[in-house]
Amino acid sequence: MKCELLGLVLGLLIWAVWAMITEGRHRRSEELRQLPPGPKRWPVVGNIFQLGWTPHESFARLARKHGPIMTLWLGSMSTVVVSSSDVAREMFKNHDVVLAGRKIYEAMKGDYGNEGSLITAQYSPHWRMLRRLCTTEFFVTSRLNAMQGVRSRCIDQMVKFVADAGKSDTGAIDVGRFFFLMAFNLIGNLIFSKDLLDPKSERGANFFYHAGKVMELAGKPNVADFLPILRWFDPQGIRRKTQFHVERAFEIAGGFIRERMESMEDGCGKEKRRDYLDVLLDYRGDGVEGPLRFSSRTINVIVFEMFTAGTDTTTSTLEWAMAELLHNPKTLKKLQAELRSVVGGPNKKLKEKDMESLLYLKAVIKETLRLHPPLPFLVPHMAMDSCNMLGYHIPKETQILVNVWEIGRDPKTWEEPLKFKPERFMEPNMVDYKGHHFEYIPFGSGRRMCPAIPLASRVLPLALGSLLHSFDWTLPEGVKPEDMDMSERMGITLRKAVPLKAIPVPYKV
Template sequence: MEGYSSVILIIAVLSILLLKLWMKRKSGATRRMPPGPPAWPVVGNIFDLGTMPHQSLYQLRQKYGPVLWLKLGSVNTMVIQSAKAAADLFKNHDLTFSNRAVPDAMTVWSYNQGSLGFAPYGAYWRILRKICSTEFLVNKQLNKSIELREKCVDKLVHWIEEASAASRDQGGSGEVEPAHLLFLMSFNLVGNLMLSRDLLSVESKEGEDFFRAVNRVMQRAGKPNLADFFPLLKWIDPQSVRRKMKKDLGTAIDIVASFVQDRVQENTAGSHKVKKDFLDMLLEYRGEGKEGPRIISQKNITFIIVEMFVAGSETTSVTVEWALSELIRSPQCMKKAKDELERVIGARRKIKESDIDKLPYLQAVVKETLRLHPAVPLLVPRCSMEDANYMDYFIPVNTQVFVNAWAIGRDSDAWEDPLCFNPQRFLGSSIDYKGHDFEFIPFGSGRRICIGMDLAHRVVHLSLATLLWSFDWELDVSVSLETLDMTERMGITLRKLVPLRAIPQKRELCVDH
């Protein structure tokens, strides 16, 4: 009997050990992380990012595949680099990855808590998103501001003429830097949409101070920061990024806060006569969350206005500069775009926003530009809100997620001859950048897709069409089509390292509308 009991005991112990081994193997299979390069002690894979992270990550895809795992300091990071992987993320796991991975620089003044782009996923973000998408950045409202956008683009043409003439007066060739003037135009356009005023003019020192502060905010936001890789360093702020951002963002916030307070007082006194703008709409929801639908504090209204300037001013000028550069170095594409304008516009008149829908080749040029040069190449980082099983990989909570839109636009599984600038590929194609075609997501997809996409669509097309219709663009004799520098410069957006400089030859147009 004792021998029988010993056998039972041995069998039981072996069974338990085998069960534990099986469970361990099963757990290991379900907790398999995506592949990635070996990580160094402490620093992890920081050095694998290089100076141009979107390009370095794209190169790593060749060895490790479209889903990449990195350890950036102490931060778990997943990188998505193919249309198939993006489709799985946005279609099947969008909610799980709807939080934001917020850079330390954007947490000063609690800015991330009040802004739309960086706010954590939740009730406040959903209500704010609904307000923006249904009451302002919707076609019905955008149609009411067509005249305003056309006025701002007309002013851009005037600025280009003045800058070219000034260059010639100083003995130059008449070269101008379109990106700078495009940025100023976009800044004033946002000012008119948000606040019903031109902020950049000879009379407005306050507007100029705000412009410079916003410029510095964008530079700070795009600067690599050790505190983002090692959260324990946040209180030390080793590169003084947080300290400098606090000053610059504070300047922008103070100026906008004064605009907001002035409008509150005007509305109280009944003296505000200008047609309703975005600030007026936000003020209708002003409150502290205790009085029905009034849920946006005056402080957060200020943050939202600042965010619109930061996001809206930069992306337009970046995209149009890349498009103009690609067309200049591709004379055949430039000719096709110009010929289309000649056919559609007919009489020598100014471009109108209503002409955009009749210009399929111009739209193809913009799409091809966004495919090769997305304004935000890694999109805005997301963060997992819980553990997830994504494409048979275990992704732990609080994992930072980069979606490499730059790499996806070069995905050879989705695009033929992906490195070639060829607008023709979009003619007759239903592929669009509205977030449903995952091989082409320059504005993102899912719940966090860029809310300003429709406005950007209108401004980019109107600006580019006007530049092509109003001027014939030439390079200085010292630069050839082959030597035109197309090197990228990484920051909060993907700019040209060497800004495009070109000579605008004015075309004579009549002024009738």
């Protein structure tokens, strides 16, 4: 232990001296070429101390001073922050390919590697093959239509869980937890056709536990990302712990994969279902852009990524939507009136086909994504080569963060930007989130934008609408809507700092 500490201190000292010498040289050479402007940086740590607990807010404040394209140094990691729709347009329209790389953080690295990972793949033939799989197999309309029953079942289960939990003494439930369970169960069903939350499934519970741990670890700030010498020490143990939980989750998922392969050999079950696991096992590549077949390891990575990409984003959006509605009771009333007039009385159930008539519900989801994008910087991009953007030099391997949180609150674009006003999305020709309107890009834009928009845009209104149709909602005793704590906390996604507690009262006439 003592030796480790001594090694860490010595290593740090040597690195600090080396970094100061090389940094001076590096800075002079970079100054010759014009980087975007930015705040003064400290030796070694750069601008790390300006990050704060809510970096999207800190960066927005800095951008007001230094401009909508700004350079920051997170330790030795050079970062360009994009904070306006005009700069985002320039980035995605004219530099999309060169800026379509990914900055890989420590928690994402490990023996499990990046083979099969779409999120962390650099822009390459391998990425193109995985992306094609997503758009033509997973999130294509025909498959989504065929899986409507799976979504409906998972939502019904959530409504039942909420009804049961609401019968407790206080009746107040942690709303986000129920959305998380629904999202997790839904993805489990889309992939494995299995209810991972079935109380009888020990393997399901263990998978849920380890996947949850990985997401928790991925959301923690890690000093090793900013100071390269610390990577070797992994001082917070984030890489080691992530690796441990990923391996356990892979073992469980590996068991599901093996069982499926055996049942396929027996010719059982397949005619009844075609889930994502069937798609992955049936995959045949050309051996050039992708392998001839996926290994079980690669399938594991793809599967695991669906859980990490899909659960926290969905939960964050739905929890914020509920929080904003309880914070704005008139909006909540208006939405419930719409739901109950379109869907009908308490014995009726919200269906996907009702969505066409539920314009206000869809506007509520859009307004939530404007004010509370779950990924306020998108997923960090990286310059794959140096380029010139708006007259500034962007060196190769620079991290690019697009502050979509700030872009969605820009008073030049949005009237009363801090108000929760779904009505703005009811206006004719209003912007949408498909990546063409750079004032509003909660799913990103260009080549790396979220491939799951077709799934998310079905699940989000269905989940929120079902809970609002089935229950009336009140705040716990003593909490007034205007006193609700609406502050934010940054983890893997942008969550409510204080989890939302509310009481569901079954809808009766």
